[in-house]
Amino acid sequence: MNPLLDHLNAPQLAAVTLPPAHALILAGAGSGKTRVLTTRIAWLISTGQVAPPGVLAVTFTNKAAKEMQTRLAAMLPINVKGMWIGTFHGLCNRLLRAHYRDAGLPQLFQILDSADQQASVKRLLKSLNVDDEKFPPRELCHFINAQKEQGLRAAAVEAYDDWARKRVALYEAYEAQCQREGVVDFAELLLRSYELLERNEPLRRHYQERFRHILVDEFQDTNKLQYRWLKLLAGGGANLFCVGDDDQSIYAFRGADVGNMADFEREFKVQNLIRLEQNYRSEGNILDAANAIIRNNPTRLGKNLWTEAGSGEPIRIYESYSDGDEARWIVEEIKALSRDGHARAEIALLYRSNAQSRALEHALFNAGLPYRVYGGLRFFERAEIKHALAYLRLIANTDDDTAFARVVNFPARGIGARSLENLQDAAKAANSSLHAAIPQVAGAGGVKLAGFAQLIVKLHEAAHLPLPELVDHVIELSGLRAHYKNEKEGQERLDNLDELINAAASFVAEEGTPNQDGEITGEFGNDLSSFLAHASLEAGEHQAGEGDDALQLMTVHSAKGLEFNVVFISGLEDGLFPHENSMSEDKGLEEERRLMYVAVTRARQRLYLSFAQTRMLHGQTRYNLPSRFLDEVPEELVKWLTPRAGKGGFAVSSAPTYPATPRRSESSGGSGFRIGQSVMHAKFGLGVIVNAEGSGTDARVQVNFGHAGMKWLALSVAKLEAA
Numbered sequence: 001m002n003p004l005l006d007h008l009n010a011p012q013l014a015a016v017t018l019p020p021a022h023a024l025i026l027a028g029a030g031s032g033k034t035r036v037l038t039t040r041i042a043w044l045i046s047t048g049q050v051a052p053p054g055v056l057a058v059t060f061t062n063k064a065a066k067e068m069q070t071r072l073a074a075m076l077p078i079n080v081k082g083m084w085i086g087t088f089h090g091l092c093n094r095l096l097r098a099h100y101r102d103a104g105l106p107q108l109f110q111i112l113d114s115a116d117q118q119a120s121v122k123r124l125l126k127s128l129n130v131d132d133e134k135f136p137p138r139e140l141c142h143f144i145n146a147q148k149e150q151g152l153r154a155a156a157v158e159a160y161d162d163w164a165r166k167r168v169a170l171y172e173a174y175e176a177q178c179q180r181e182g183v184v185d186f187a188e189l190l191l192r193s194y195e196l197l198e199r200n201e202p203l204r205r206h207y208q209e210r211f212r213h214i215l216v217d218e219f220q221d222t223n224k225l226q227y228r229w230l231k232l233l234a235g236g237g238a239n240l241f242c243v244g245d246d247d248q249s250i251y252a253f254r255g256a257d258v259g260n261m262a263d264f265e266r267e268f269k270v271q272n273l274i275r276l277e278q279n280y281r282s283e284g285n286i287l288d289a290a291n292a293i294i295r296n297n298p299t300r301l302g303k304n305l306w307t308e309a310g311s312g313e314p315i316r317i318y319e320s321y322s323d324g325d326e327a328r329w330i331v332e333e334i335k336a337l338s339r340d341g342h343a344r345a346e347i348a349l350l351y352r353s354n355a356q357s358r359a360l361e362h363a364l365f366n367a368g369l370p371y372r373v374y375g376g377l378r379f380f381e382r383a384e385i386k387h388a389l390a391y392l393r394l395i396a397n398t399d400d401d402t403a404f405a406r407v408v409n410f411p412a413r414g415i416g417a418r419s420l421e422n423l424q425d426a427a428k429a430a431n432s433s434l435h436a437a438i439p440q441v442a443g444a445g446g447v448k449l450a451g452f453a454q455l456i457v458k459l460h461e462a463a464h465l466p467l468p469e470l471v472d473h474v475i476e477l478s479g480l481r482a483h484y485k486n487e488k489e490g491q492e493r494l495d496n497l498d499e500l501i502n503a504a505a506s507f508v509a510e511e512g513t514p515n516q517d518g519e520i521t522g523e524f525g526n527d528l529s530s531f532l533a534h535a536s537l538e539a540g541e542h543q544a545g546e547g548d549d550a551l552q553l554m555t556v557h558s559a560k561g562l563e564f565n566v567v568f569i570s571g572l573e574d575g576l577f578p579h580e581n582s583m584s585e586d587k588g589l590e591e592e593r594r595l596m597y598v599a600v601t602r603a604r605q606r607l608y609l610s611f612a613q614t615r616m617l618h619g620q621t622r623y624n625l626p627s628r629f630l631d632e633v634p635e636e637l638v639k640w641l642t643p644r645a646g647k648g649g650f651a652v653s654s655a656p657t658y659p660a661t662p663r664r665s666e667s668s669g670g671s672g673f674r675i676g677q678s679v680m681h682a683k684f685g686l687g688v689i690v691n692a693e694g695s696g697t698d699a700r701v702q703v704n705f706g707h708a709g710m711k712w713l714a715l716s717v718a719k720l721e722a723a
């Protein structure tokens with residue numbers, strides 16, 4: 001038998017070796033979906049059923065794409081570099097680079113990340129004199145992206161009142177601005193390449209005939225437009241092989257639609273529906289906990305996972321007084337784990353929201369423990385990096401107004417707001433880019449702007465340099481290096497800029513010049529523009545120190561598909577996880593529960609769950625109840641590391657469990673209740689006092705009742721009892 005097929009169980013083997021046909025692999029976490037998908041690619045190629053260029057594989061992150069390539073390279077004696085394996089964004093970018101003319105884009109079009117997009121919208125509102133309180137840029141971006149994700153251009157969006165019509169008009173103006181500047185946002189990458197294939201029949205045929213096998217991982221999290229994109233590409237008779245898990249659908253808030261699974265089954269008349277139920281990742285207790293949690297969701301396709309592994313260790317739960325205490329405890333625990341021989345890279349710290357990482361990072365930093373944060377403030381999103389990239393973008397395209405506006409006066413060169421306004425007016429009058437309008441500005445401001453234009457010319461002259469040298473040169477010539485040298489805490493920024501040079505070097509070394517697999521065009525763009533695209537798309541998955549033995553910090557969302565020997569899930573508090581925005585409606589809560597399921601199923605051997613009674617978040621101290629998800633873990637699987645306090649619904653301890661910070665005993669206006677105290681209300685049940693105001697007959701307290709939510713109660717009326 002083909003050694004590729006060793007170690008597969010029967011349904012996995014069936015999935016890997018299906019004769020060419022559409023297939024849906026529906027299976028729970030850790031059952032080998034990704035492994036099956038990768039092995040199938042290897043099997044199809046090694047048995048000569050398809051050549052490498054005939055495969056298109058979509059993964060969820062760049063990291064996953066790289067991992068897939070590495071695994072394939074280990075299984076097959078072929079060059080996997082040129083293969084079309086990537087994220088939707090990455091693949092669309094590749095398509096648009098290859099056919100930029102047909103797509104109506106400049107050769108060196110630039111990609112706007114979310115922050116760039118917002119800046120661009122802000123600039124638009126300003127130039128149109130639109131009140132950004134009526135149309136907050138963030139919401140406008142959200143609206144625009146949502147339209148694009150449904151495949152709707154401004155002209156196709158319906159609007160029934162003035163405000164909605166204005167919003168659509170702004171969408172249209174934004175599109176025009178992007179087109180003029182030669183930039184595309186993330187949603188545009190997808191929509192533009194969809195339209196390209198839809199409208200350009202020869203091109204569509206070419207790709208339809210080329211890709212014989214299209215394989216999609218994490219299919220449950222595709223949105224409508226992505227699904228249509230897949231359908232279009234598969235329209236020439238390709239075989240669509242999708243793997244997914246409805247229980248892990250966690251991107252509904254971004255337009256993902258689990259309904260795609262049912263649509264796929266129906267529209268493609270899928271005959272091969274394969275379920276995998278054996279889990280190879282987690283030990284028994286962890287798996288049982290995950291199964292128990294997800295069982296509380298009423299709308300599931302339904303499946304249960306089992307494992308041959310023993311029950312393993314109990315799930316450890318820890319309660320702390322504050323987020324700081326929680327972080328310090330995690331540090332101590334990690335030190336102990338290290339002493340026991342656990343590699344740091346095999347330990348993951350997961351949290352619901354990025355803001356939570358601060359306390360953890362602080363404690364890890366103080367303890368001198370190396371760590372890597374995925375997501376959060378990503379490398380390529382740091383201010384100094386974005387400044388340097390903006391200069392590079394201006395080399396590639398002087399009409400890129402977002403980049404222009406970012407650095408025209410950074411480092412400061414005396415170009416004031418007044419001159420910039422004049423420049424903007426001139427650009428608007430001439431319908432040109434900011435850069436092109438410079439000669440129109442008179443006076444001293446005009447002279448300074450001309451100086452900036454000179455700088456861009458000089459940078460341009462260096463464009464022939466090898467990429468890492470070019471980056472170095474730009475950092476120097478732009479004055480960024482000198483600027484940060486003079487800044488008090490500029491060293492870290494200088495280090496990051498050096499890291500950008502390294503990133504450019506490793507980019508050139510790794511990517512080489514793509515396109516060795518017989519693309520129909522040789523116009524993939526040059527190193528600079530591919531590097532810039534990479535910087536926008538990579539989303540921080542590369543960071544300084546990659547490969548070191550560092551702890552892995554990330555949100556649960558970014559942990560999807562990954563696995564670790566030890567997992568900490570911290571901040572398990574109602575309002576945080578489940579997140580308060582999603583607690584009020586069933587659908588939201590179900591998505592949070594799926595998120596919890598994803599989090600728990602990342603662990604192989606050991607799982608820690610922790611929560612804090614108080615937490616500083618966004619500059620405010622919050623008093624929280626333990627997450628309801630903790631109650632959903634069967635007691636027999638659990639070992640409490642702190643006394644299990646409070647019976648029944650919520651475990652609220654009355655004593656500080658970690659002695660590092662003295663417990664505060666704020667009184668609530670002489671009412672006899674204190675903040676942090678547990679109370680009982682006849683209607684709302686058990687809660688925790690989180691805030692207090694007034695005194696005497698006017699005394700009011702705010703109570704977090706968990707399921708019943710947060711309430712202000714007048715003590716003279718509400719009959720509250722100490723619990």
Ligand SMILES: Nc1ncnc2c1ncn2[C@@H]1O[C@H](COP(=O)(O)OP(=O)(O)OP(=O)(O)O)[C@@H](O)[C@H]1O
Pocket residue numbers: 007008009012027028029030031032033034035036245248279280281560561562563601
């Ligand atoms: N037949 C098998 N024998 C041994 N190990 C296996 C087998 N199948 C999968 N594994 C291992 O189990 C782990 C989980 O597999 P994989 O990541 O492919 O699961 P998944 O279904 O994609 O999980 P997720 O839903 O979290 O993405 C991996 O370490 C994988 O190598």
Ligand SMILES: [Mg+2]
Pocket residue numbers: 033034035217561
């Ligand atoms: Mg997977």
